[in-house]
Amino acid sequence: MSGFINSTHFVWTEPSSYLATLKQTTTIQPLFNIFLTVPFGIYLRYFFKTSFKQTLLLSFTLSLFFELTQLSGLYGIYPRPYRLFDVDDLLLNTSGGLLGFYLQPLVTFFLPTRESLDQATYARGQKVGYFRRLLALVVDYCILGVITFIIALIWRLLKLPAIHSEILQYCLATGVYFLIIPILWRGKTLGKALLQLQIVADHHPRWAIFWRQLLLFFIVIPSFQLWRVTLDAAVASGQQHFDVYLFIIGLSLLPPLLFTGNFLLSWVTKRPQLFYEKLTHTRVISSIHPTQQP
Template sequence: MVYVSNIITAAIAFPFVAIILTVPLLVYHYHRYGSLTILRSVILYSFMFYLVAAYCLIILPLPPRSVVAHLTTPRYNLVPFTFVREFINSTHFVWTEPSSYLATLKQAATIQPLFNIFLTVPFGIYLRYFFKTSFKQTLLLSFTLSLFFELTQLSGLYGIYPRPYRLFDVDDLLLNISGGLLGFYLQPLVTFFLPTRESLDQAAYARGQKVGYFRRLLALAVDYCVLGIITFAIAVIWRLLKLPTIHSEMLQYCLATGAYFLMLPVFWRGKTPGQSLL
């Protein structure tokens, strides 16, 4: 039930993360491919949701600070394969007795290592399928993700807590990396019915040949964001130079707009920076 509640929390937080990342995502794909297809959007946003869910599973539930301040439990474990010894010592597994299998699966010494493996299996699948990473790249990125999770725990959630409320465990690093590599090898089976990354790119390039209204609107939004920065810079310079203040705002706006829409396109082959970017 704890895992389910953490995923629900991730589902609540995900729309805010998606809103923040949508514009950079659109800018990148319009610039690179000319369009963002529906299937590519589904894959990318599902990858974002996976990362948010994995993060929530790692840090939640959050205990009270007063409780954490009085903890005396170890802060870290640097002895590899401790989970193997704990499994042997605390479970009732007997490989010759099938009746012990189910009971063993329900014990914490089994659930925790399996959780750490399956946590990063999707990560390996996404990396190989969509991002076309090699085995070595998947290994490095799985290690990086796992290390980020472990350092988040070791830092007491970036200093919010006076000490770690969860263990920094080298076994978690090993198990997370194993999960990422397992996902790397499972990817051909999991994505068998999905189109290849190459076909996704071809569809995006074909669709990007036609510049749609949304793409134009996004380019205009980028232009006005940059124009706002230029206008602010001109206003600061205007004050520093102590130029006349009569109708200064109108003059500054006309100067900024003229420079942006008339002069800058000369350097971008007849396009504004927003049009050139998208």
């Protein structure tokens, strides 16, 4: 305290010195070191319901992380430290966390409780929309791409026949990932597990999941590529049998158009069950379960 008074313009008996003192670096730096971790202390007690000792330990650990980061030059990114290890900062940051602990009831008085937040989150998690399903599908296809690459690499190393190898590799990778894994894993793939989704069936779940996945990944999705393949064949043939190819292109466009129409209708009516799910009596549900409240 004496060091603070001697290094600032602060005089108890002169209120005019208060504002000047607040503007000085020797005042601003300690205050900001305290305010830096006040939200951390509030958050720990509000969301995780930590005790005083737990808040003290976690605030000290966070402050120690700051100081070690500065001392190590961001853990070796820089050749030397850009700041010194300051014990005062360590104490001030820890004090800020404890101050936040005591301020939490006042600050969060008008905020919803942790229990109500959990209930609202669970209610939202039970709703399975198309965006969530599409995101799971994107994750699955990223993983499938890695699996396909591995299969293609093994295919080449074993010097297997290259005739229709792409089709065989697709069938092998897709069959393993989208047929076998969901059957063995109770309607889940890695993407669905990550997004907490699950395929369920009304009757004979394994067979129903098998037929659902077979319709989707071996008929519906490939149909979006069929018209392009037919168009390439028509261009390559020139004028020969052009009318026949044109008819086949029209037929190949029919499944994607029907699927798109079915999707739009389902999206507008807010009934996220597409035709291949209705045929197989399956649906996608949320696998999120209510957690036990602390």
